Amino acid sequence: MNDYYEILGVPRDASQDQIKKAYRKKARQLHPDYAGPESEEAFKDLSVAYETLSDPQKRQMYDLGGPEAVHGGGAGGMGGDGFGFADIFESMFGGSSFASSSGPIPRARRGQDQLLAVEVTLEEETFGATKDISLDTYIRCPRCEGTCCEPGTRPQTCPVCRGTGSVTRVQRSLLGNIRTQTPCSACQGHGSTIPSPCHECSGEGRVRTRRRMSVDIPVGVDNGTRIRLSGRGEVGPAGGPAGDLYLEVREKKHPIFTRRGDDLHTWITVPMTTASLGTVFQLQTLDGPREVTIGAGTQPQEEIVLKGLGVGRLQRSGRGDLRVHVDVEIPRRLDDRARELLEQLADLRGESRVEPHRGDQSMFDRLRDKLSGQ
Ligand SMILES: [Zn+2]
Ligand SMILES: [Zn+2]
The missing domain is CATH 1.10.287.110 (DnaJ domain)
Structure with a gap:
């Protein structure tokens, strides 16, 4: 010894x-x-x-x-x-207690992910869109460009830990000397200090600001869909990479159409006579006005399907359908003339003294389906 x-x-x-x-x-x-x-x-x-x-x-x-x-x-x-x-x-x-376990902690870290709700219309979901959004976020400090230092100055190696980011303490105990490594408090474990922090960002390398950007809404998104925009979230401290930005789709309520899956639904009401005689009318769809034919003898709750006029699909190509639900309106009050004509019609059809009969079961099925939201 x-x-x-x-x-x-x-x-x-x-x-x-x-x-x-x-x-x-x-x-x-x-x-x-x-x-x-x-x-x-x-x-x-x-x-x-x-x-x-x-x-x-x-x-x-x-x-x-x-x-x-x-x-x-x-x-x-x-x-x-x-x-x-x-x-x-x-x-x-095990091992040497002198070996540095982790080394200095880098100042630069990845920025946080961000989540932003965006209102999207059915038209935008169907055809896709470019939207201008603005959000509160961190951007790289324009003064120091993420270096955290006042322009013209540089970080210096920490004199306390000599750049290692940690200090070894020796404690005496019954079992001998215990060496523990703790992060250097003089440099918070970074191994370097910033003698002149940037005035703009107080040495963080990034500043908070309201940022505007254009984002693409892809075809086929739905209420609640999250769109990930890689690297467009918060910029990290000290020039660290940006996190991701997630846009969460909030579907704007449409005045006419309700979306279910890829299909659109709408409800129209026609008078009893129109349902009996049939007609052609114009319906304003997402693709502009379209002619819709109501066949003679259309029944209440009948559905007219316009193929391919629904919402765009995210996974598959093509589009869903537009389903027009027809309601038939029975007049609540009749004037004398109308009443006379209807009685004549009933006589003609031999319906004047018809007993109520069991209804069309399939019609009730459809009604039940509609009520249960199918
Ligand atoms: Zn700065
Ligand atoms: Zn240090």
Whole structure:
């Protein structure tokens, strides 16, 4: 076992100050992070020597009885031959406690994802659209361009941790010396400090602002669909990459059409006579006006299907259908003339004294389906 005074390179009557200075100087030369793993043994010896001589009580014991007197060797059989508790501790936890576990923490981090609701009409869902949106977000600081430093200045290596981002503390315990690494408080573990933080962003490298942008709404989105715009969320601190922006589709209520899947539904009401005689009328669809034929004898709740005039599809090509539900209106009040004509019609059709009969079951099925939202 080497002499502790020799290891530190100080005389036997060195002051605490001299010991401390000598240790700092040598530790810098021998730290395995700088001098390589071969220096680890020498660095350990240096640490043990310093811990002993920097503690007046231990130093006294060492002066009187050598290392064994300090480290309790001999009697327990564990301290002899330089096999100290620190070594046991290290072998228990594996590896070298000097190795830097993570290195400095980078200042630049990825920005947060953002979520923004956008109102989309049925027309936009069907044909796609480009929308102008604005959102509160972080953008790269225009003054320092994300470097966090005032223009013309640079970050400096942290003098406390010498750029490693962490400091090793040695604590004495019953089991020997425990070395723990904690993030350097002088630089928050970044390994560097910013002597002149940018005035615009206070050294964050980004500023909050309201940003406008154009976004594409793809064909076929639905209420609740989330559209991911990669890299268009918040810019990260210190020039870190931007997160993603998610647009959540809020379908705007349409005055005429209701969407169910890819199909559109609309409800029209025609007079009893029109349902009986049939007609052709114009319906305003998403694609402009279209002629719709109501056949003679159209029944209440009948459905007229206009193929391909529904909503665009996100996954498959093509479009859903437009379904026109027909309601038939029975006049609530008749004047004398109308009543006379209807009675004549009833006589003609032999319906004047017809008993009520069981209805058309399929019509009730359709009605039930409609009520249950099918
Ligand atoms: Zn800045
Ligand atoms: Zn530091």
